[in-house]
Amino acid sequence: MTFSLALVGRPNVGKSTLFNRLVGKRLALVDDRPGVTRDLREGEGRLGDLRFTVIDTAGLEEATDESLEGRMRKLTERAVAEADVCLFMLDARAGVTPTDELFAGILRKGAKNVLLAANKAEGSAADAGIFEAYGLGLGEPIRLSAEHGEGMSDLHAALMPLADAYAERAANEAPETDVTLRDDLEDEDGEDFEAPNPRAAITAARPLQVAVVGRPNAGKSTLVNKILGEDRLLTGPEAGITRDAISLRIDWKDVPMRVFDTAGMRRKAKVVEKLEKLSVGDGLRAVKFAEVVVILLDAEIPFESQDLRLADLAEREGRAVVVAVNKWDVEEDRQGKLAELKESFERLLPQLRGAPLVTVSAKTGRGLDRLHDAILKAHDVWNRRVPTSRLNQWLSAMTEAHPPPAPGGRRIRLRYMTQAKTRPPGFVLMCSRPEALNDSYRRYLVNGLRADFDMPGTPIRLFVRGQGDQNPYKNRTKSTPSRLRKHLGKGPAGGY
Structure with missing residues (x-):
């Protein structure tokens, strides 16, 4: 990418x-109501032969205080100051408003x-708004319809001179983007991605992907x-501020990571609005x-x-x-609370027995070192591979x-047992009568x-397969001998 483009407007x-x-x-949530976008979202934009970083911003509000709208405006102003190009968008059908001016x-x-x-410019109803846009003193407006894809060639022509001016900037100076949420079980060729050393697989090109949910x-x-x-992200005492799943690229203690901040997820019965459903779906993705996955609990009401x-x-x-x-x-009684948390964890989440449980303070930063180490440890276990010889000795x-x-x-x-995959560890057990092996023995x-x-906390998949029966007479029917005798021209059963 050669430049960054911020989309701003009401x-x-x-x-x-x-x-x-x-x-x-x-990627970005879209709804008819205003104010859906709140955080800054970056992505890899493509327009013809142009490649650039595009930034979606919150709608510009007139508030300048510490209210939610005021904090949203500060984030947008920050994107305006840092972006190479700002595309100021207005609604051509509504015309130029005092806020636009x-x-x-x-x-x-x-x-x-x-x-x-001038967006939403399809049809003659937008002509008056386009003429009004000339009065803003920002040059000739580009007539667009983002929904129908009209005017993209005009936008390309306007961006081309600016792209040439920024062409000397190295590609690695462009901001990291979060366009593709790839399935890390496969590499670019579609093959299972395995690495003897999990840490060696974490590079700038393949950062460790961490989702924070709660x-x-x-x-x-x-x-x-x-x-x-x-x-970088919008915060405040109000619940449900985050709506999009925002991805941020960081080097946390020299470990390349892509951290996803997700929207708060309530019980399904309480999620009735369309916008909240979209937010939850984005977080699940x-x-x-x-x-x-870092599951963030509130110390006051955990689990x-x-x-x-x-x-x-x-x-x-x-x-993981x-x-x-x-x-x-x-928290005042920390030792007592920690013992209570560990007991609840073992009792309520037996399927994740041994998973890391760390205490943090997002406000003061206490415990972040332990969280960093726990994430790397969980990732190592998630990638662990056991040699087949050790597995079969263990099975015996x-x-x-x-x-x-x-x-x-x-x-x-x-x-026989072998490990078929990692991420998470998956094992194949060959046995006779696999359908008769009950769940309690599989849990054992x-x-x-x-x-x-030493695989605490990570999901483990056990696939039980049957080994082929070598008995050649197992599937033969009772009529086979009589048909065979008739074919060979033999006499009645018992003689020749």
Whole structure:
């Protein structure tokens, strides 16, 4: 990418719609109501032969205090100051409003380069608004329809001279983007990605993907800001501020990471509005493609039913899990509370027994070192591979200590075990009568794998397969001998 392009304008003028069109994917949430976007979202924009970083911003508000709208405006002004080009968008059908005139003056003073775009300009109803746009003093407006893709060639022509001016900048100086949430179980060729050393697989090109999830107002955005060392995400006492799953690229203690801040997730029965459903869906998508999921709990009300659902979701998706308890700075009886948390964790989440449980304070930054180490440890376990020879020695010892059941008086023979995959660890057990091996014995083997090969907390998949029966007469019908005798011309049964 050679330059960055910030999309700015009043709420509901189509910034997120244009952002999705430029990146080629429906990344930003779009709704008819104004003020859907609150945080800054970056993506890899493509327009013809141009490649650039496009930034979707919150709608410019007139508020300048510490209200939610005022904090949103400060983030947008920050994007304006840092971006190479600002595309000031207005609603051509609504015409130029006093708010548009106010912000046009702000952009003239603070932006490096400003382009004017009149969106929703399809049809003759937008002609009057386009003529009014000339009065803003920002040059000729570009007539666009972000929803229908009209005017993209005119936007390309306006950006081309600016792209040439920034062409000398190195590509690695461009901001990191979050366009593709790739499935890390596969590499670019579609093959399973395995690495003998999990840390060696974490590079700038393949950063460790971490999703921070939790209930509303648990402190997720505050925690991510503290990790970044700057107020990059919108925070405040209001619950449900974050709506999009925002991805941020950081080097946390020299470890390249991509951290996803997600919207707070309430119980499904309470999610009735369309916008909240979109926000939750965006967060679930981040969980699906993350490598490590940090479940952030509130120390005052930990392990609520929704926390347990989120932990179960991460386990079912096969993600490595770290449980972090926030707001630890206000806890008085810390030792007693910690013992209570560990007991609740073991009792309520047996499927994640041994997963890291750390206490943090997103406000003060206390415990972030422990959280960093816990994330890397969970990632190492998630990538762990056990040699086949050790597995089969272990299997023999496990069957000697506790033989498999013999339903109907017929013993089940466990013949062979191998590890088929990592991320999460997956094992294949070859045995006779796999359908008869009950769930309790499978749990016995999984718990043994977790304990004996030091794989605490990570999801473990055990696939039981049957070994082919070598009896050639097993599937023959009773009529086979008589048909065979008729074919060979033999006499009645018992003689020739």
